[in-house]
Amino acid sequence: MRTLASLEDSYELCRQVTAEYAKTFYLGTQLMPEAKRRAIWAIYVWCRRTDELVDGPMAATTTEETLDRWEEHLEALFAGHPRDDVDVAMVDTLGRFPLDIQPFRDMIAGQRMDLYRNRYQTFEELELYCYRVAGTVGLMSTAVMGVAPPVITPWNPNPEIIIPNQEAIALGIANQLTNILRDVGEDARRGRIYLPLDDLALFNYTEEDLFKGIVDDRWQELMRFEIQRARKFYAEAERGISILSEDIRWPVWAALVLYRQILDEIERNEYDVFSKRAYVPKWRKMMALPVALLRAKVL
Numbered sequence: 001m002r003t004l005a006s007l008e009d010s011y012e013l014c015r016q017v018t019a020e021y022a023k024t025f026y027l028g029t030q031l032m033p034e035a036k037r038r039a040i041w042a043i044y045v046w047c048r049r050t051d052e053l054v055d056g057p058m059a060a061t062t063t064e065e066t067l068d069r070w071e072e073h074l075e076a077l078f079a080g081h082p083r084d085d086v087d088v089a090m091v092d093t094l095g096r097f098p099l100d101i102q103p104f105r106d107m108i109a110g111q112r113m114d115l116y117r118n119r120y121q122t123f124e125e126l127e128l129y130c131y132r133v134a135g136t137v138g139l140m141s142t143a144v145m146g147v148a149p150p151v152i153t154p155w156n157p158n159p160e161i162i163i164p165n166q167e168a169i170a171l172g173i174a175n176q177l178t179n180i181l182r183d184v185g186e187d188a189r190r191g192r193i194y195l196p197l198d199d200l201a202l203f204n205y206t207e208e209d210l211f212k213g214i215v216d217d218r219w220q221e222l223m224r225f226e227i228q229r230a231r232k233f234y235a236e237a238e239r240g241i242s243i244l245s246e247d248i249r250w251p252v253w254a255a256l257v258l259y260r261q262i263l264d265e266i267e268r269n270e271y272d273v274f275s276k277r278a279y280v281p282k283w284r285k286m287m288a289l290p291v292a293l294l295r296a297k298v299l
């Protein structure tokens with residue numbers, strides 16, 4: 001048996017992976033207190049590894065059995081048994097925060113959907129997919145970030161603790177919808193359509209049009225419709241932030257505002273998501289940080 005990385009080295013590895021793969025979320029985590037952000041990095045790495053199984057360079061060799069084994073690996077983590085270097089930080093994180101295994105299992109179920117599905121008929125079907133691959137991240141993150149202590153008053157000495165799980169899921173779904181809208185072209189080139197076929201039909205736009213990358217009035221109307229729906233999920237998420245622990249409101253606002261800017265960028269590109277990738281320039285990201293701080297303080 002090989003010796004595994006030390007706890008410090010393991011968290012450092014997680015930090016590096018997060019910094020390299022997720023510029024936006026990493027920026028958000030840099031605004032968090034140390035103990036929480038280390039845990040978020042560990043969770044990020046687990047999520048990234050899960051996603052890579054069906055989305056990464058080895059995806060072609062991934063089968064149901066691969067995901068079964070990954071689920072066993074997950075059980076081992078929750079039983080306190082790390083198997084590789086980055087697991088060490090994850091096991092430590094599981095010991096420090098009240099994380100539930102179900103969202104992790106649900107995310108694997110979401111990756112399974114990617115194995116056998118490349119179309120969604122209705123928004124309800126897509127929403128389930130979005131919950132599984134991204135809403136779950138909201139639940140995991142909230143367990144780490146925590147909620148503000150409830151206010152104890154003489155007339156309400158035992159206030160109930162509210163956990164904004166629905167709002168956390170909403171932010172995950174909003175992010176995933178944003179990701180889907182940004183990557184329509186890239187996904188089409190892999191034969192995948194995440195936009196509900198019912199929505200395409202509603203605007204008289206066909207799969208064939210999509211594969212050709214046609215940007216016309218029908219497409220622009222369809223995209224406006226989808227962007228509006230994503231923004232509703234962001235709005236729901238916003239309402240949950242003031243319930244969260246004070247020390248992470250700024251990072252969460254930042255993550256929300258930064259990711260939502262991708263939608264503005266798509267609009268700026270006049271909904272052409274086929275020939276360019278909506279990209280938020282660094283200076284625009286930086287300008288969003290004080291805005292997020294202000295919102296964290298006053299909302």
Ligand SMILES: CC(C)=CCC/C(C)=C/CC/C(C)=C/CC/C(C)=C/[C@@H]1[C@@H](COP(=O)(O)OP(=O)(O)O)[C@]1(C)CC/C=C(\C)CC/C=C(\C)CCC=C(C)C
Nearest residue numbers: 028044047048134137138141164168171172175176240255
């Ligand atoms: C700032 C913060 C707390 C971030 C959480 C970081 C974290 C653990 C992220 C994991 C992301 C991940 C690798 C998920 C696997 C599935 C996947 C790829 C989902 C998509 C992410 C987009 O990433 P990216 O742009 O890199 O995509 P590409 O692979 O590059 O195409 C998702 C769109 C999902 C991301 C979802 C979230 C970060 C959930 C956010 C929700 C909260 C932090 C809850 C906040 C609480 C309330 C009450 C609002």
Ligand SMILES: Nc1ncnc2c1ncn2[C@@H]1O[C@H](COP(=O)(O)OP(=O)(O)OP(=O)(O)O)[C@@H](O)[C@H]1O
Nearest residue numbers: 019020021022023024025026057258259277279280
């Ligand atoms: N070192 C890497 N090796 C392999 N894939 C990578 C690497 N870095 C990023 N990627 C992948 O390349 C794609 C594009 O990454 P890009 O840097 O544009 O976005 P990002 O860093 O995730 O920022 P954002 O959080 O704003 O999406 C992503 O799907 C990401 O998973």
Ligand SMILES: [Mn+2]
Nearest residue numbers: 021022023024
């Ligand atoms: Mn990315």
